[in-house]
Amino acid sequence: MMEGEFLCPVCGGLTEKIDEGRTTGTRCTRCEWSVVSTYTSPIDEDLTFYEMHIKKLNRPNENQIKTISSLGGGNFLQAKKQITEGNFSVRGKARMILSIKNKLNNANLLFEISPDFKW
Numbered sequence: 001m002m003e004g005e006f007l008c009p010v011c012g013g014l015t016e017k018i019d020e021g022r023t024t025g026t027r028c029t030r031c032e033w034s035v036v037s038t039y040t041s042p043i044d045e046d047l048t049f050y051e052m053h054i055k056k057l058n059r060p061n062e063n064q065i066k067t068i069s070s071l072g073g074g075n076f077l078q079a080k081k082q083i084t085e086g087n088f089s090v091r092g093k094a095r096m097i098l099s100i101k102n103k104l105n106n107a108n109l110l111f112e113i114s115p116d117f118k119w
Helices: 062-073 075-084 096-108
Strands: 013-018 024-029 032-038 050-054 089-092 112-115
Touching: 050 096, 062 075, 062 096, 089 096, 096 112
Parallel strands: none
Antiparallel strands: 013 024, 024 032, 050 089, 050 112
């Protein structure tokens, strides 16, 4: 038996880890024994609605414009206008805002989030 492996309390067989979505636990590879629990990430329990606004950028590059366009900012020209005017904003829960935050960071776009965003 290797370190980190556990034996089934019913039949003595090796167990394997279960990690399927929000379900975590262990199950026997030989019999039907298992023990499971659910785990919800704290970010998914955050019910706050956050507002995110990009800051004006006079000369956005193609990647920045495509990023805003893909986030629902319309076509290329509309997205460019939203960036140069600082008119792109999003409202949503923490998981969604985190995803958009990462995309904006990757595109080197500056933004503000309110209320304070700890994620």
